[in-house]
Amino acid sequence: MSSRLLTETPDVVTVGVDLFERTLADQGVEVTAVDWRPPSVDGAVLGALDVHRLATANAEAFDRLVAAEPHWVGIASARDAVGIETGQFLHAGPPLTWERASGPMRGALVGAMLYEGMADTPDEAIAIGERGELELAPCHSAGAVGPMAGVVSPSMPMFRVHNDAFGNDAWCTLNEGLGKVLRYGAYADEVVERLTWMQQVLGPALADAVGVHGPLDLRSLVANALQMGDELHNRNRAATSLFVRELMPSLLATDRPTAQLAEVADFVNGNDHFFLNLVMPAAKAATDPCRDIDGSSMVVAMARNGTDFGIQVSGTGDAWFVGPAGVPDGLFLGDYTAEDANPDIGDSTITETSGLGGFAMAAAPAIVKFIGGEVADALEATQSMYGITIGEHPAYQVPILDFRGTPTGIDVVRIVRSGVVPFVNTGIAGREAGTGQVGAGLVTPPMEVFTAAVEALADRARAG
Amino acid sequence: MATHLATRSGVYADSVTLMQVSQAVAGTEGVEAALVAMGTPVNLELLPGMGFDTDELDAGPNDLVVAIRASDEDALAAGLDAVDASLAGGGGGTRGFGAPPAPRTTADAIDEDTTLVLVSTPGEHAVAEARDALAAGVDVMVFSDHVSVDDEVALKDVAAEAGLLVMGPDAGTAIVGGVGLGFANVVSPGPVGIVAASGTGAQQLTCLLDDAGIGISHVLGVGGRDLSAAVGGRATLAALALLDEDPATELVVVLSKPPAPDVAEAVTTAADAAATPVRTALLGPGRDDLTTVAEGIATALDRPWPAPTSWPADPPPRRRPGRLVGLFAGGTLATEAVLLAAEVLADPVHANVATDVAAPLDGAVTADGHLVVDLGEDDYTAGRPHPMIDQSLRLERIAAEAPDAAVLLLDVVLGHGAHPDPAGELAPALTSALDANPGLAVVVSLCGTAGDPQDREAQAAALHAAGASVHLSNAEAVRTAAGLIEA
Structure with a gap:
């Protein structure tokens, strides 16, 4: 027998009625109480899952996720990249x-039509829509990810990101900066002009630079940035700085005119979120x-697409489990208020999916105002994610948690059991x-998407 | 008059906690009615009866419903403050710097030092938590009932493969190295190890042995179904093996209803093969009662057997015609009462415990003629805590039965997990009952030890002072009670 019940000092975990935690504590027994609440699915649904197979499959999925070696290797037009x-x-x-698209999604599509020359005025573009x-197709269906509207x-x-460990590519557009930009649904002339400049100047210059540099190791850059106060979703300041530092010699070694190089350097350097569009495809390449x-x-x-919040799960193929996208809580720019906010939008949650973003919040005390104001909130956020993830990322570490790896590999079963989203x-x-x-701020995913995913897994398990 | 009726989502507390919250709120000055409860159908049905209009209420089982009616707005506000204060509990005020959040699942709570997981969630959800324990290589006690036989067998098979023990489902009592789990009495260490398919049966046996100066090594509960043909004694055999290996255990007692024939054979084979002597104590018609079992153990250990302590009523009650009414909290104690009363009484005994000798109650709580009812049965516990914790149903039944009863028979179970002062509630109820029916005799079966936190002597004294005969032996209490009925 490997039972230790009668041979070791009692140390009990209680789950359920509080009474038994108290009676054990009264007896001086070491006791840990589970903060239990009913799962969001029937007991029979969890019962249908084969726990052994689940553990084995999740270990495999987690191992693949953290084995990823994403590198930025090049730039191509969307026509060539995603066909x-x-x-x-x-x-x-x-x-x-x-019909179901929200304001910013329609705005981004209008801007993209103007940029592609499909329409001369916003009204014409709207009419086409x-x-x-x-x-229309999701970025995720084409090996890509896009922040906010992601159009x-x-x-x-x-950007082309290559996962050396598995040989797959992932793609993402280049970051336009903050303020009035296409990804937030803006389509004024300045927006389209900037997109054109990115196509004619920025893209080719960066393509040359990465050609000189060779594949740029994103995993190592992300690990570094985490130790410098980024969580790589709402804060990419350290990562962008590291990126500029890494790339600048190669950019200068291209044979482009100095004035162009100055523009490119100024643009990348002036946008704290430039690296977001590299960490996102790095995460996509890993997942x-x-x-x-x-x-x-x-x-x-x-x-999220601005209307729906959706997830895809390893064991359920291409199915999307969707629910209503919530309106984020957070801090608002200028005179904007929560009334002006669109429901949640963007593929950038691929960062959380790979153990970054909100899951690495404890690494980024500088931006705790987004999430409630106190550093303890950030520490609590990351630590509460360990309960819904399969493991800890070996390379992505949080200094303030004694370099504990970030919570990585979101598990829908753990979510429905714990009630933690x-x-x-x-x-x-x-x-x-x-x-x-x-x-910018924080959003609460709808529990129903995780519940639906677990029900689908249970259906598959029942079917054998 | 001011009323508040609203739901709160994202808040969950178990029914025991919420009962205490409701009481705290109802005790606030100016609050006339209060219910703080999860929005289960049972709880929602309570509200109209309390005078709340629930037409507009949209609450599900995961919503916390807060209903308060108070004399004015100030009292209502005080009541709502009491809700928040009670729910907040006794936690410290500091946020701490990076303290990890409490674990939400058993898997998260287990660490390398964990030796046991005690599961008491609603039965539907108990399997997932128990699986977590086994997956982590830890023994588990499943207090929860309503777990399917298939799930029970599956859990016990996984445990067998890993060399682990699953106590339960529906395991009410265990004692491991002196630590009481679930409902258990404070006993001295000693030579007797017990494998128990019955919770209150194990409590009665350990209390009687303790009273006789015979200590207990461990009590391993296995759940009432373990010795059925379907479950095949899986946990009983595992528990037997553990106790056989345990150096402190000199005698193993297997306590159960008569097992299925194949299972009986397997247990006998294992018992014969064990290095430690094994006694089987089977509870049923024509078999030894628990007190006789305890005496047999004393004899086997060559120890003296003093008569179990009792506090007889003074003056001794006389025999009288009429009904015997037994109102029990302990299932096995009730079963023993039915078996022994049926031997003595001429007229049939109505009961809700499964025996061949009683007339069934079919879901009712009372019947004409002699009555023994286990108030811990599912029929009565849905939506409220077990009568060993919450005596409100029993107090209600005492008041209702007393006028038409000749003899009232009650069990009072002490120990960890049980009500902190059962006599404090029962004694006044008995006084009222005797006022209402001066011809009534009251007999109490007190299941407890001198070390129990409720102070057994004080409990016995309070019940005795209220007019009851009090007996540590359930069998003796039943025979005394039944013997007072004139044929």
């Missing part, structure tokens, strides 16, 4: 139609090889098309 043609657009989150002439059109340059592991309850995509940091878009960013 879209004029009239075809990718967007953030689960599948969506124009209303006639149903746009072909990708054929001419946009995209994609974790798909389709039979029996695994690990989340491989978590994304992923802690998600996010930017906040204005609800009116054309507004742009209005704030």
